[in-house]
Amino acid sequence: MANPETYHVPVMLQECMDALAIKADGVYVDVTFGGGGHSRELLKKLGPNGRLIAFDQDPDAVNNAIDDPRFTLVHQNFRFLKNNLRLLGVKYVDGILGDLGVSSHQFDSPERGFSIRYDADLDMRMDRVSEVDARSILNNYAEEDLHRIFGMYGEIQNARSLAKTIVTARLSGSIDTVVRLKEVIKRLVPKGKEHKYHAQVFQALRIEVNQELEVLQTFLEQTTSVLKPGGRLVVMSYHSLEDRLVKSFMQKGKFRGEVEKDFFGNEIKPFKVISRKAITASSDELVINNRSRSAKLRVAERVD
Missing domain, CATH: 3.40.50.150 (Vaccinia Virus protein VP39)
Structure with missing residues (x-):
């Protein structure tokens, strides 16, 4: 407990x-x-x-x-x-x-996948029984849908480029972990604002996962x-x-x-x-x- x-x-x-x-x-x-x-x-x-x-x-x-x-x-x-x-x-x-x-507790539990601080599977489900998690969104959503959630829910300036980068990267291997996601998007992250940018990406995914x-x-x-x-x-x-x-x-x-x-x-x-x-x-x-x-x-x- x-x-x-x-x-x-x-x-x-x-x-x-x-x-x-x-x-x-x-x-x-x-x-x-x-x-x-x-x-x-x-x-x-x-x-x-x-x-x-x-x-x-x-x-x-x-x-x-x-x-x-x-x-x-x-x-x-x-x-x-x-x-x-x-x-x-x-x-x-x-x-x-x-x-x-x-x-x-959710942020500090690496296995929940909410935090950018730990490497873990990209989960982010509040209830842990839903079929939709962050991995399924990153690997299955159409480019225009990724653009929408990063722009609306993450308020990310280069949301279109981010969506395109993810869709291209997943062709050579699924995006399943925090470290893999960070690696895929690293060239898009503004210098000196890494934490804020990653937090916006994670916020967008979490909002979509949990509606x-x-x-x-x-x-x-x-x-x-x-x-x-x-x-x-x-x-x-x-x-x-x-x-x-x-x-x-x-x-x-x-x-x-x-x-x-x-x-x-x-x-x-x-x-x-x-x-x-x-x-x-x-x-x-x-x-x-x-x-x-x-x-x-x-x-x-x-x-x-």
């Missing part, structure tokens, strides 16, 4: 608790359980009649389940939020917390029907693609276009934004937790 203390250090722990405005007898959901750091802190603030339901699709995270009668761990992706709450007899909740980052943006949108759309009026939606993201989706949904109740209006011109929005600007980690936290540097926390409250 992994030690929850080292599995993942929770980012902006106090800020998340404050944002949830926790009621002692409330029902809360942590949709990204991981090492359970946020969940453990949340349970401390609940009374005997409070309840916490957590989600995580990673089998490694199940080992961190909390032994507490108020706690339930659902071994599912949070895109299935509403259905699983219904199965548990829960129609409405008082707060939902989502920390969208990859856990420290992260589609999952996030599906999840956010369900929050409007499961949060009570006054209930809080608290989401922490780590890159601009996620943050834009969260910000737009909290502000407008949709991901594109303008806010809808009723016959009288009044805006129809499911949320009131609590955090006008994204909340970021304190200078003290940045020193002790490197992974907090890119985190952006946004908070909204369900309206009637």
Whole structure:
């Protein structure tokens, strides 16, 4: 069993608790359980009649389940939020917390293939049972599809050249490991920016493998029907693609276009934004937790 203390250090722990405005007898959901750091802190603030339901699709995270009668761990992706709450007899909740980052444990486990620091098979699956992993994408996707994911999800400037290079290289041998991928693309990497470029490539592959943006949108759309009026939606993201989706949904109740209006011109929005600007980690936290540097926390409250 992994030690929850080292599995993942929770980012902006106090800020998340404050944002949830926790009621002692409330029902809360942590949709990204991981090492359970946020969940453990949340349970401390609940009374005997409070309840916490957590989600995580990673089998490694199940080992961190909390032994507490108020706690339930659902071994599912949070895109299935509403259905699983219904199965548990829960129609409405008082707060939902989502920390969208990859856990420290996943980054620090070489065999998971998430990190550019280790040589390993290119996997990157959050659930470890999906048929699509990073290897299959690199070796089977058409050039135009690779161009799309590197450009959209990695925001890589030379995405077209990168896609062409990979398609050409795989003709002489499959691209299965971190070292092999780095070798294939090394002539495209800007000097002095190797770490950033590799991180962008890995981000693009990870998002595609796990369908992260589609999952996030599906999840956010369900929050409007499961949060009570006054209930809080608290989401922490780590890159601009996620943050834009969260910000737009909290502000407008949709991901594109303008806010809808009723016959009288009044805006129809499911949320009131609590955090006008994204909340970021304190200078003290940045020193002790490197992974907090890119985190952006946004908070909204369900309206009637």
